[in-house]
Amino acid sequence: MLQQTTVKAVTPYYRRFMAAFPTVEALAQADIEDVLKLWAGLGYYARARNLHACARAVVARGSFPDCEEELLQLPGIGPYTAAAIAAIAFDRKASPVDGNAERVIVRLFAVEQELPDAKPAIRELAADLYPARRPGDFAQAMMDLGATVCTPKAPACGACPFAGSCAALARGDAESFPRKKKKPERRLRRGVAFVAIRADGHVLVRRRAPNGLLGGMTEVPTTEWSSDFVPADAAADAPRFSAPPGRREAAVSASLKVSWRRVPGVINHVFTHFPLELVVLRARLPKSAVAPKGMYWIDRQSIASAALPSVMRKVVSHALGEQS
Numbered sequence: 001m002l003q004q005t006t007v008k009a010v011t012p013y014y015r016r017f018m019a020a021f022p023t024v025e026a027l028a029q030a031d032i033e034d035v036l037k038l039w040a041g042l043g044y045y046a047r048a049r050n051l052h053a054c055a056r057a058v059v060a061r062g063s064f065p066d067c068e069e070e071l072l073q074l075p076g077i078g079p080y081t082a083a084a085i086a087a088i089a090f091d092r093k094a095s096p097v098d099g100n101a102e103r104v105i106v107r108l109f110a111v112e113q114e115l116p117d118a119k120p121a122i123r124e125l126a127a128d129l130y131p132a133r134r135p136g137d138f139a140q141a142m143m144d145l146g147a148t149v150c151t152p153k154a155p156a157c158g159a160c161p162f163a164g165s166c167a168a169l170a171r172g173d174a175e176s177f178p179r180k181k182k183k184p185e186r187r188l189r190r191g192v193a194f195v196a197i198r199a200d201g202h203v204l205v206r207r208r209a210p211n212g213l214l215g216g217m218t219e220v221p222t223t224e225w226s227s228d229f230v231p232a233d234a235a236a237d238a239p240r241f242s243a244p245p246g247r248r249e250a251a252v253s254a255s256l257k258v259s260w261r262r263v264p265g266v267i268n269h270v271f272t273h274f275p276l277e278l279v280v281l282r283a284r285l286p287k288s289a290v291a292p293k294g295m296y297w298i299d300r301q302s303i304a305s306a307a308l309p310s311v312m313r314k315v316v317s318h319a320l321g322e323q324s
Contacts, residue, residue: 003081004044013042024064027055036216036307044272045217045309049210050076066090079123088136095130096139097123100146105129106178107150110167114179186274191225192234193267193278193312194260195319196241199287202297203316204239205306213271218307220315221295225276234281235260242290258283263319269311276311282319 001010001017017038021027027035032052039048053075058064065071066089071082084096097105105111105122108129113121131138149156157169168174196204203220210216223229223237241256260281267278291297298306303316 001042001047003047005042009042013038021055024055024058027052028059032216033307036218037305040217040307041310041313043310045214047076049216067092068094084139087130087139091134091136093130093132093135094139095123095126095135097126098143098146100144100150101126101139101142102146103152103178104142104146104150104162107155107168107174108162108166110171110177112179114181116181118178187227188275188277189225189227190229190231190277191223191279192229192231192237193280193315193319194221194238195263195280195282195316196220196239196258196285196289197282197319198285198289198297201300203300203303203320204291204295205298205308206295214309214311216307217309217312218298219309219312222278225278231279234279238281239292239295241285241292243286244288244290256285256289258285265318267311267314267318269314278311278315280315280319 001014020034020038021030030052032049035048035052036045039045042048054077057074065074066086068079068082068086071077071085072079077085080096080098083094084098086092087094087096102115102119102122105125106115106118109125111118111121111125130142145160145162149160153175155174157163157166157174160166160169163169166174168177194204198204205218205220208214208217208219221237221239223234238258238260241258243256260283263280263282265280267276267280269276269278300320308316
């Protein structure tokens, strides 16, 4: 949870998560939908899917691996996580480098190469620097040093135990490290979200594909999100509804005419790689309306606990709050 998220934001999520899944076995046996519900709002949902898959893999093998090589075979565990677990949990000689420790190492050796290209070189420097004795304590000390002393801006070099050996400090430009490549401009993407509300208050939703952005999460139907989106094309992506078959009707239900009305304003949301702007269209349907294939109705009381990502909660709140 702490990857890409702050401690303050994580704490309540962590407590709820551990209450629901107190053991690896409990997490492995859980339905992925329940896991995503408790993760909703933290973002980077691939972490939740990987955590669930990892728990199942650990249970299947019968024990938790204690070395980097075997840890790397588990779903969602990369070089940093494998090294951190090996060092901190199992006291193995390993050199985990998070963003804070990375900054310490870059300044200590005045690494001129830009990130992220410098990462392999940084890992090599860390492997030589980290000791075999108490590797977990040293790793955490490096992380804390970067978080509290060797900070991105105005580092407290006078309080640093490496001050006498720091190449960047000796040069007098510690704050200029690490060097970073200029990020490409993130182009705004646009789209339309469709909020269909039944007469009994139920809202139409669907589950996103398991992979990719917001994979496996619940959402209201939307168009594709693109930089060249044309709002006039949204009608083609609007959900198609039908009424339940009557006594004289064949197996195919009668089509319902739906009037979509725009909710004033737009929803703005920022993802890691792009900002998003959504127009919200709302429609009211009779209680008998049949959900399109691959979609389903959810009652208003269940929305709060559903696996809706933050952007979808904004959309639903906007549509329900603007009812008239």
